[in-house]
Every structure is written in structure tokens, then in C-alpha cells.
Amino acid sequence: MIKKSYKGPALPSDKIVLYQIADGLDYIHWNKLIHRDIKPENILISMAGKMKLSDFGLSKQISTRGTCSMSGIKGTLLWMAPELLSSNNGVNNKATPKCDVFPCGCVFFVFLTRDNSGIHPFGDLSDHLQVQVNIREGKPVNIQSKLITKFNSQTLHLYESTVNFPELKADHFAVPVILKMIDRDPLKRISAKEVKNSLSYNNSTEGKISSNLIKGKACTTKL
Numbered sequence: 001m002i003k004k005s006y007k008g009p010a011l012p013s014d015k016i017v018l019y020q021i022a023d024g025l026d027y028i029h030w031n032k033l034i035h036r037d038i039k040p041e042n043i044l045i046s047m048a049g050k051m052k053l054s055d056f057g058l059s060k061q062i063s064t065r066g067t068c069s070m071s072g073i074k075g076t077l078l079w080m081a082p083e084l085l086s087s088n089n090g091v092n093n094k095a096t097p098k099c100d101v102f103p104c105g106c107v108f109f110v111f112l113t114r115d116n117s118g119i120h121p122f123g124d125l126s127d128h129l130q131v132q133v134n135i136r137e138g139k140p141v142n143i144q145s146k147l148i149t150k151f152n153s154q155t156l157h158l159y160e161s162t163v164n165f166p167e168l169k170a171d172h173f174a175v176p177v178i179l180k181m182i183d184r185d186p187l188k189r190i191s192a193k194e195v196k197n198s199l200s201y202n203n204s205t206e207g208k209i210s211s212n213l214i215k216g217k218a219c220t221t222k223l
Contacts, residue, residue: 008045008049009045009046009047009048009049010049011045011049012049012050014111014112014174015173015174015199017051017111018108018111018174018177018199019196019199019200020050020051021043021051021053021104021107021108022104022192022195022196022199023196024051024052024053025038025053025100025101025104025192025195026191026192026193026195026196028053028059028100028192029097029100029191029192029193030193032061032062033056033059033060033061033062034059034060034062034068034095034096034097034099034100035053035056035058035059035100036058036059036060036075036095036099036100037055037057037058037075037076037079038053038079038100038103038104038107039076039078039079039103039107040107040110040111040118040223041055041223042054042055043107043223044223045223051223058075060095062095062096062097066096066097067094067095067096068094068095068096077128077132078120078125078128078131078132079103079106079107080099080102080103080132080135081098081099081101081102081103081135081186082102082135082136082137082138082184083099083186084099085132085135085136086136096186097191097192098186098189098191099186100192101181101189101190101191101192101195102181102182102186102189104181104192104195105121105177105178105179105180105181105182106120106121106122106182107223108174108177108178108181109121109142109143109168109174109178111223112168112172112174113168119142120142121140121141121142121143121178121182122134122135122139122140122141122142122182123141123142137184138183138184140179140182143168143175143178143179174199176198177190177195177198177199180194180195181195
């Protein structure tokens with residue numbers, strides 16, 4: 001995750017950073033592959049300040065049905081789609097490209113909250129088990145507002161109040177996209193192509209999606 005002390009190449013705007021990540025993921029899926037380990041450590045920054053997806057050690061070819069069989073849990077639990085975490089509990093599910101979109105949405109949120117040390121949408125990264133529980137239950141606690149009960153000392157009554165989490169404002173351009181990316185239901189979750197289209201921008205490099213994959217030693221640091 002990019003730290004406040006980051007002194008690498010200058011980065012483009014947040015929207016372009018997210019677009020480039022989605023661009024590379026869409027290219028992987030277009031080539032009938034699932035990455036299966038999308039996380040901040042596997043997104044690198046090139047010497048030119050461009051996002052590069054890396055570490056394809058767990059990637060797997062998908063069938064004509066758009067799925068691949070699972071032989072045990074592969075990937076990193078904190079960055080795993082809920083349907084795969086359910087597989088860890090004995091439920092037999094096949095992986096699909098949507099399994100990459102979910103952690104990509106989590107990575108987007110962490111990147112956008114980097115000024116606050118990078119926050120996982122499903123909880124405190126120091127509490128791994130609770131993050132996994134929140135993922136399985138579809139509770140992005142660091143994005144959604146919640147109702148809390150308060151006590152009015154003057155009227156001596158309890159009342160409910162809505163608390164909005166300040167990590168990312170609700171009107172931020174990326175919030176609607178991220179919420180669709182981390183939908184608990186993979187059938188409702190948007191695809192990498194839809195993410196890319198939502199973040200599309202006019203740029204001379206747009207369309208050169210294959211360049212967003214790691215090649216050689218062109219990268220300098222991790223996201």
C-alpha cells in the first residue's frame with residue numbers, strides 16, 4: 001500500500017489509477033484467466049507511474065462456461081470474495097472472474113483511503129477473522145452508514161442516530177462503483193469491463209490494456 005512517505009514516480013489522478021487497474025484485470029479476463037490473488041501487494045507501480053498487475057502464480061484458465069474448478073483455497077483470505085470464503089467452510093463453489101472483481105473493489109477502497117493509512121472496506125486489518133466474517137456476511141462496515149442508539153440525558157429517552165463513516169464520502173466518484181464491485185452476490189457484482197467503462201477517461205493510452213500487466217523489471221514499488 002502506498003504510504004505517506006512514498007517518493008516514487010508521480011502518480012496520475014485517482015480515477016486514472018483505478019482505471020488502469022481495472023483495465024489490466026479486464027485484459028486478464030478477456031484472455032480467459034482468473035488471477036485469484038488480487039491484493040495491494042500484487043499491484044505494482046512502473047517507473048512511469050503506471051499501475052501493473054503482477055504475480056500470476058495462482059492464475060487459472062477458465063472453461064467455456066466462465067468458471068474454473070477449485071482444489072482447496074487459493075489466495076489471500078483478507079482479499080477473497082465471499083463465495084470463495086464459503087468454499088473454505090465446505091461449500092463447493094467454482095471460481096469465476098467476478099471472484100477477482102471483489103478484491104479489486106477492496107483494493108480500490110484501500111488506495112483511496114491511503115491518507116488514512118489505507119482502510120479495508122470490511123473492517124480493521126488487524127482483526128483478520130472479523131474482516132473475513134464481514135466479507136462472508138456482506139457487511140462493508142467502513143463504507144456504509146449505520147444506526148447507533150444514543151441516550152438523551154434531557155428527555156431520558158433512547159433514540160437512533162445515523163453515523164456516516166468519514167473514510168470516503170458518499171458522493172465520491174468511486175463509491176457507487178466500489179459498492180457494485182463488492183456486492184456479496186456474484187450475480188449482481190459488476191464485471192471488470194463494466195468497472196473499466198464506469199471509470200473510462202480520455203487518454204491516448206486508453207485501449208492498450210495489455211500494457212497494464214507486469215513485464216520484465218519495469219516496476220519500482222508496490223501499491
